[in-house]
Amino acid sequence: MTSVGIDAVEIRTGKLRLDLPETFAPAQGDDPGKYTKGLGLTASSFPDVYEDIVTMGANAAHALMERKGLEPEDIGRIDVATESAFDNSKPVSTYIAGCLEQVYDGDFHHANKGERKFACISGTQSLDDAYNWIRAGRNRGRAALVIATDTALYARDDPGEATQGAGAVALLVTEDPDVVELSTEQGYGSADETDFLKPQQQFPSVDGKRSVQVYLSRMREAIEDFESVTEPIHPDDFAFIPFHTPFPGMVRKAAALGYRHASRDTEIEERLADEIGRQPRYEAFDSEEAFREAAADYTDDLTDTDLYREWYAETVEPTLTISREVGNWYTGSVHVARISALKAAAEDGVDLAGEKLLVGSYGSGAQAEIHAETVQSGWEDEIAALDVDEQLDARYELTFDEYEDVHDVHNHDEDAGASDTDQFTAPEQEFVFDGWGRMGERKYIYVE
Numbered sequence: 329m330t331s332v333g334i335d336a337v338e339i340r341t342g343k344l345r346l347d348l349p350e351t352f353a354p355a356q357g358d359d360p361g362k363y364t365k366g367l368g369l370t371a372s373s374f375p376d377v378y379e380d381i382v383t384m385g386a387n388a389a390h391a392l393m394e395r396k397g398l399e400p401e402d403i404g405r406i407d408v409a410t411e412s413a414f415d416n417s418k419p420v421s422t423y424i425a426g427c428l429e430q431v432y433d434g435d436f437h438h439a440n441k442g443e444r445k446f447a448c449i450s451g452t453q454s455l456d457d458a459y460n461w462i463r464a465g466r467n468r469g470r471a472a473l474v475i476a477t478d479t480a481l482y483a484r485d486d487p488g489e490a491t492q493g494a495g496a497v498a499l500l501v502t503e504d505p506d507v508v509e510l511s512t513e514q515g516y517g518s519a520d521e522t523d524f525l526k527p528q529q530q531f532p533s534v535d536g537k538r539s540v541q542v543y544l545s546r547m548r549e550a551i552e553d554f555e556s557v558t559e560p561i562h563p564d565d566f567a568f569i570p571f572h573t574p575f576p577g578m579v580r581k582a583a584a585l586g587y588r589h590a591s592r593d594t595e596i597e598e599r600l601a602d603e604i605g606r607q608p609r610y611e612a613f614d615s616e617e618a619f620r621e622a623a624a625d626y627t628d629d630l631t632d633t634d635l636y637r638e639w640y641a642e643t644v645e646p647t648l649t650i651s652r653e654v655g656n657w658y659t660g661s662v663h664v665a666r667i668s669a670l671k672a673a674a675e676d677g678v679d680l681a682g683e684k685l686l687v688g689s690y691g692s693g694a695q696a697e698i699h700a701e702t703v704q705s706g707w708e709d710e711i712a713a714l715d716v717d718e719q720l721d722a723r724y725e726l727t728f729d730e731y732e733d734v735h736d737v738h739n740h741d742e743d744a745g746a747s748d749t750d751q752f753t754a755p756e757q758e759f760v761f762d763g764w765g766r767m768g769e770r771k772y773i774y775v776e
């Protein structure tokens with residue numbers, strides 16, 4: 329069977345940085361510990377005034393094509409996943425193709441372009457579409473470009489404001505990939521939920537606490553569905569478990585739930601029985617509420633054990649390093665978690681080839697998806713080619729007043745517009761926003 333998966337990755341972060349404990353917390357009257365310890369975030373990335381979902385996506389795609397020596401005719405498909413689109417008809421992928429055509433001799437006229445929407449999970453769904461297209465034999469030897477790009481902004485003073493972020497991830501999907509091969513097996517957990525939505529509005533309406541619960545419920549369903557087509561999963565089967573990361577504190581909860589589920593009826597539950605007892609079984613309780621309470625108590629005890637802490641430190645913690653510095657990238661966030669883990673392994677000199685990842689994606693509204701990935705022998709060279717640290721270090725540090733201006737610049741309802749606020753950084757060899765055209769379209773140019 330043809331091996332299909334991710335051949336190369338690139339990321340582009342928004343070029344501005346807001347320090348959460350130092351700058352945002354005091355201005356909001358919050359304890360910095362809420363950010364560093366509770367949410368697990370140090371900073372948010374924001375787009376400069378000339379950046380948006382198109383520039384970040386096009387710049388990531390351009391870097392990826394240059395590195396892999398690709399021309400437009402090598403790409404048969406461009407799928408953009410976003411929940412920050414500014415047009416209900418014309419897809420962002422056409423804008424990105426238009427940008428790239430400014431710098432290549434060829435064009436993307438024979439590439440299929442689309443835009444996927446399902447909150448944060450649409451990045452993984454686009455990956456799926458690319459995978460299926462190649463496995464169906466419709467790609468004519470060409471690769472698919474999947475771009476997850478978002479400016480995850482919330483209304484000022486919404487609780488979600490603490491978790492904002494902006495950036496893009498570009499993934500090249502091919503046969504015989506260099507980074508990871510995707511499993512055929514998948515699990516879904518999907519239900520009609522109103523935890524987070526944007527009914528014809530830029531900033532989301534969020535029921536934050538509920539969204540955390542919905543994430544966990546759908547993720548549990550997805551794990552069970554995945555296990556219905558594979559063997560039961562065991563916590564030690566996977567080198568890393570990248571989850572959708574709206575903020576690292578969310579992943580802390582998801583990991584605990586996943587570990588409890590996967591260690592049930594295993595030697596792990598046996599080993600821990602003397603220390604914390606056995607897992608509560610639903611059948612042993614009179615009410616759902618009593619069971620939930622006992623399960624929550626057991627989970628608290630479980631996460632305090634050395635066995636769990638070591639597993640978490642090895643398998644989950646390394647997936648969160650970049651996220652802590654950039655905040656939520658919505659559709660790109662689970663793909664940032666994968667990059668973060670592989671980067672940590674490369675830095676530690678771990679030979680990951682042949683090892684498995686379990687990837688847990690989630691989008692509000694709501695759907696979770698679980699699949700496995702097998703790391704390929706070319707992973708290390710691909711990860712070594714990334715300049716993530718340089719990009720993060722080069723960001724401009726915002727004051728709170730500047731942050732307020734930047735938020736206004738990117739707020740579609742504010743008249744401020746890019747022209748009234750000076751750019752904070754100087755663009756170089758990249759696509760930038762260049763104003764509006766006569767039909768209200770956004771225009772872009774490449775700056776040498």
Ligand code: COA
Nearest residue numbers: 359361362365366367487488491534536537539540543574
């Ligand atoms: N020191 C240590 N921890 C602290 C703290 C402090 N000084 N102050 C707060 N915390 C902890 C809280 O206990 C909580 O952790 P817990 O959930 O494990 O108990 C965490 O920090 C967040 O604090 P909380 O008061 O719950 O924050 P909030 O009411 O502002 O809302 C969200 C948090 C996640 C609901 C909010 O950021 C949000 O709406 N986000 C957008 C939606 C989202 O991302 N949903 C996730 C699923 S996609």
